Amino acid sequence: MHNSDQGGRVSTRPSFMNPAAFLGIGALLAAVFALQEWVEVRQMSHHIDFTLLVKAWGVQYLLWGLICWGLWRFFGEELQKVSLFWAIAAVFPISILLSVVEEMVWVLCFPNLPLWMPHMNYWSRLLFQLRAELADGLVIFWCAFFLFRGVGYYQRFREKEAAAARLEVQLAQARLHAMRTNLNPHFLFNTLNSISSLMRSDVTAADLMLEQFSSLLRICLERGETQLIPLRDEMEFNEMYMAMQDRRFGGRIRQEIRVQPELHDALVPAMILQPILENAYQHGLSYLSESGLLKIEASKENTCVRLEVLNSGVGLNPGHKNGNNHNLGLVNVKDRLRLHYGENQSFSIKEVGQAQVLVSITLPLQLCEDPAQLLAEYGA
Amino acid sequence: MIPTILADDEILARQKLRHMLLEEKEIELVGESATTSETLGLVRREKPDLLFLDIRMHGKDAFDVVAELASDPYFPMPTIIFTTAHDSYALRAFEVHAADYLLKPFTSERLNIAIQRANLQIQSRQTHQPPLMAHANNNPYANRIVFKSRGRILFLPVSSIRWIGAEENYVRICTEGESYLLREPIGRLEEKLDPQLFLRVHRSSIVNLQFVKEVRTENTGESVVILLNGQKLSMSRSYKSRINEWLTHS
Numbered sequence: 001m002h003n004s005d006q007g008g009r010v011s012t013r014p015s016f017m018n019p020a021a022f023l024g025i026g027a028l029l030a031a032v033f034a035l036q037e038w039v040e041v042r043q044m045s046h047h048i049d050f051t052l053l054v055k056a057w058g059v060q061y062l063l064w065g066l067i068c069w070g071l072w073r074f075f076g077e078e079l080q081k082v083s084l085f086w087a088i089a090a091v092f093p094i095s096i097l098l099s100v101v102e103e104m105v106w107v108l109c110f111p112n113l114p115l116w117m118p119h120m121n122y123w124s125r126l127l128f129q130l131r132a133e134l135a136d137g138l139v140i141f142w143c144a145f146f147l148f149r150g151v152g153y154y155q156r157f158r159e160k161e162a163a164a165a166r167l168e169v170q171l172a173q174a175r176l177h178a179m180r181t182n183l184n185p186h187f188l189f190n191t192l193n194s195i196s197s198l199m200r201s202d203v204t205a206a207d208l209m210l211e212q213f214s215s216l217l218r219i220c221l222e223r224g225e226t227q228l229i230p231l232r233d234e235m236e237f238n239e240m241y242m243a244m245q246d247r248r249f250g251g252r253i254r255q256e257i258r259v260q261p262e263l264h265d266a267l268v269p270a271m272i273l274q275p276i277l278e279n280a281y282q283h284g285l286s287y288l289s290e291s292g293l294l295k296i297e298a299s300k301e302n303t304c305v306r307l308e309v310l311n312s313g314v315g316l317n318p319g320h321k322n323g324n325n326h327n328l329g330l331v332n333v334k335d336r337l338r339l340h341y342g343e344n345q346s347f348s349i350k351e352v353g354q355a356q357v358l359v360s361i362t363l364p365l366q367l368c369e370d371p372a373q374l375l376a377e378y379g380a
Numbered sequence: 381m382i383p384t385i386l387a388d389d390e391i392l393a394r395q396k397l398r399h400m401l402l403e404e405k406e407i408e409l410v411g412e413s414a415t416t417s418e419t420l421g422l423v424r425r426e427k428p429d430l431l432f433l434d435i436r437m438h439g440k441d442a443f444d445v446v447a448e449l450a451s452d453p454y455f456p457m458p459t460i461i462f463t464t465a466h467d468s469y470a471l472r473a474f475e476v477h478a479a480d481y482l483l484k485p486f487t488s489e490r491l492n493i494a495i496q497r498a499n500l501q502i503q504s505r506q507t508h509q510p511p512l513m514a515h516a517n518n519n520p521y522a523n524r525i526v527f528k529s530r531g532r533i534l535f536l537p538v539s540s541i542r543w544i545g546a547e548e549n550y551v552r553i554c555t556e557g558e559s560y561l562l563r564e565p566i567g568r569l570e571e572k573l574d575p576q577l578f579l580r581v582h583r584s585s586i587v588n589l590q591f592v593k594e595v596r597t598e599n600t601g602e603s604v605v606i607l608l609n610g611q612k613l614s615m616s617r618s619y620k621s622r623i624n625e626w627l628t629h630s
Contacts, residue, residue: 211487215531218467232561240530261547264561376562377471378522378572
């Protein structure tokens with residue numbers, strides 16, 4: 001069928017515009033008009049055969065139903081697109097022609113009508129009928145015409161809407177994908193470089209870092225493209241990342257992780273905290289010559305999860321204070337949050353206390369439905 | 381000295397492990413092999429106490445080697461430490477009573493722990509066990525727990541657990557320096573632990589009695605269990621008589 005859906009597109013010929021609908025509406029109108037005339041004639045104390053009325057009106061409107069369906073079926077798209085000029089120059093004459101033809105057929109079907117009139121030949125009957133019904137015919141035609149146009153507009157609107165929605169989903173997925181693959185290489189090569197550097201000074205430390213890094217990599221590969229993961233897994237990753245950083249800082253940084261137990265299964269975007277931690281080390285903790293603090297806290301707030309990262313260091317630089325944040329890692333975090341949760345999330349970075357920086361994220365609480373059963377077995 | 385064989389099809393992997401084993405005083409390397417058939421022949425000839433076994437080698441699967449060795453009930457089965465880049469065989473390795481499961485690359489620190497565990501297994505087999513892994517089934521309680529944590533596979537001896545805390549659907553298993561979060565109801569874990577060694581002291585905690593220093597009633601009237609490292613765990617009244625009983629008997 002030429003009007004079948006193609007690749008999920010919305011058809012310009014919706015299924016409700018089918019022959020049964022056209023004939024059904026025709027029959028309904030016929031019944032209404034037949035009843036109306038019957039009542040009218042009865043009120044004037046005349047008698048009329050109801051079946052004759054039904055037949056006459058029935059043929060009239062079923063003919064129109066057929067005509068309209070034919071117009072829709074064969075010229076629907078042209079009628080939907082036709083310009084004002086051609087509507088007047090071509091469609092209007094056609095409408096008159098079709099109305100006349102319809103009456104010609106009708107008059108042919110009912111040689112005994114009109115009733116209560118002296119006998120007339122075919123042409124005078126047609127003329128009589130046209131005088132009474134031509135305007136009605138035109139009204140029916142133009143109603144159908146505007147209906148077709150309306151259906152066209154409606155369908156195009158639907159299609160545009162569907163296309164926009166599709167595009168939005170694709171865009172969001174593409175962006176999320178790009179961001180995850182952006183995140184990893186940065187972190188990956190920095191770590192490899194650290195290992196390369198350690199190899200020259202401290203083989204044991206390089207070995208340990210390599211082992212830790214392999215573990216991180218193993219977890220990342222296992223996760224694959226999964227965007228949302230249980231907080232427990234996210235925290236495990238952060239613990240590993242922090243353990244790796246800890247070496248570089250020679251244990252000077254006190255690490256604290258506090259997670260409210262009911263949030264272990266809460267879903268969060270994978271590796272959402274890693275850029276924040278990296279930022280905390282790079283722009284805060286690395287400036288400290290003595291002990292520092294890095295604290296992660298996850299708490300439940302009504303229907304939200306609040307994730308907070310606090311680090312000591314040198315406070316915020318002036319760029320941050322003005323809200324002009326050009327740090328790529330943090331911009332990525334914000335973008336990912338927005339793509340996942342729309343306006344239903346928040347991100348803030350501010351200076352608190354003595355040159356400490358607090359990054360705070362809130363996102364809707366959503367629990368993992370079937371947390372993968374972790375490998376755990378008991379034995380001798 | 382522990383006569384040891386290492387089996388790995390990668391020359392660099394063997395080289396690394398060989399270097400690392402040189403640092404381990406108890407280990408005496410008696411042979412190396414690169415395929416499963418070589419390994420079978422070598423193990424049968426040398427009858428080592430310890431075998432480092434890569435899982436994917438040329439030829440058959442490493443578990444076929446284990447099965448073939450085990451098919452002879454009079455052959456002295458070596459203690460096995462698996463070394464592999466894949467974490468998916470951990471359960472099978474656990475089931476054949478491997479001493480440990482090392483994910484490549486591993487550090488010498490991690491290797492050392494594995495060797496110590498293997499050593500314990502070797503000693504217990506030499507003193508009072510038949511050659512094969514027969515000691516498994518007469519004890520309904522777990523001696524070890526296997527799980528994945530921070531990208532590693534752990535065959536954790538329950539004796540190294542100090543205490544266990546419930547966190548909603550999870551349990552936190554605390555050892556000397558580490559804590560591990562496992563998705564497991566605390567009740568199920570309790571069933572697996574020998575009540576002679578572990579005691580549920582609260583709705584949300586289990587302690588290893590080996591690490592309990594004392595039980596005390598605080599000024600607030602609350603009972604607490606104090607561990608050898610000074611850590612306090614709160615205690616439900618209903619459990620108090622049981623722990624007191626245990627303390628007076630020991």
